[in-house]
Amino acid sequence: MSVIQRHIDDRYPVLQASEKVDNALVQLQEHGLHEAPVLKDGKLVALVSVDDLHEAARAHEGDGNVQRIEDLSFEEPETVHGDQHLLDVFEQVSNNRLFDILPVKGEDGEYEGIVTKSGLLRDIALLFHFSEKGSTLEIEAPALGVKISEVISVIEKNDAMVLSFGVAEPEPGAQTMVMTFRIQCQDIYRLVTNLEKYGYLIRYAKPSTGAGADALREKALEFMRYIDM
Structure with a gap:
């Protein structure tokens, strides 16, 4: 049915x-x-x-x-x-x-x-897990030469699960495309830093609303320390 x-x-x-x-x-x-x-x-x-x-x-x-x-x-x-x-x-x-x-x-x-x-x-x-306590991740990648399966593989290697995703169709002549993922991830800041090591540009990353304020603050500080390195 x-x-x-x-x-x-x-x-x-x-x-x-x-x-x-x-x-x-x-x-x-x-x-x-x-x-x-x-x-x-x-x-x-x-x-x-x-x-x-x-x-x-x-x-x-x-x-x-x-x-x-x-x-x-x-x-x-x-x-x-x-x-x-x-x-x-x-x-x-x-x-x-x-x-x-x-x-x-x-x-x-x-x-x-x-x-x-x-x-x-x-x-x-529900189908796209919008209502769950998941994280939203938006990645900008080259329009040519990048496979979505490769991006998902990198995400999953960092202890994250892809719940759903969408791809914004590039405008004519655009060099990049935008992929938006809904994921389950315990440490999105570590995921972001690792994705950037692979050369992906992270346009947006919002952690699960289920995380405590202190935990999120600590992760934010950890991420800022990484940027300053």
Whole structure:
């Protein structure tokens, strides 16, 4: 089962396209929701917010017309499929911050439920170990001739474990590239000095927040003494 399938909420309240705007507002308020999918014959047709419905209600206030959701115009909503990988939906997760939910469609186009962007972002953070008491290390290296596997090998030889990493694509004509690592390391200052001995330029190194203040202060002094040598 994919991460997205584990997150699907098929009990999240939905609105029908034939619903009157006023009634839809009442339903959302009763459930304490800001947004909801809109279905027609089991198919997703829109994603509406309380603000959208209030605006529609104000626009037709007093004109005697019965406004239904299907009479309104909405952009086609962002959707995901349950079998997609978590990283392949990151663009949808980061787009359209007005909504915290993403409708999920099946292979036949039928509506299956919703996932929350906040829930997916938490899983992305877990995947890359952003929430752990790890250290962040940013290295600048020549764009040509350096293999990431070699850098990882050097890091691991210094009693550190690489949890995740990313590489910023060099700009056209750039001579260097930037690699960012999330690592577990007991002594990041020693790691930094050893990496510099290999000729790597350390642009950023932040130790685990789990280390005590006295220990970090001592490591900082040790690192400064090394620089002065």
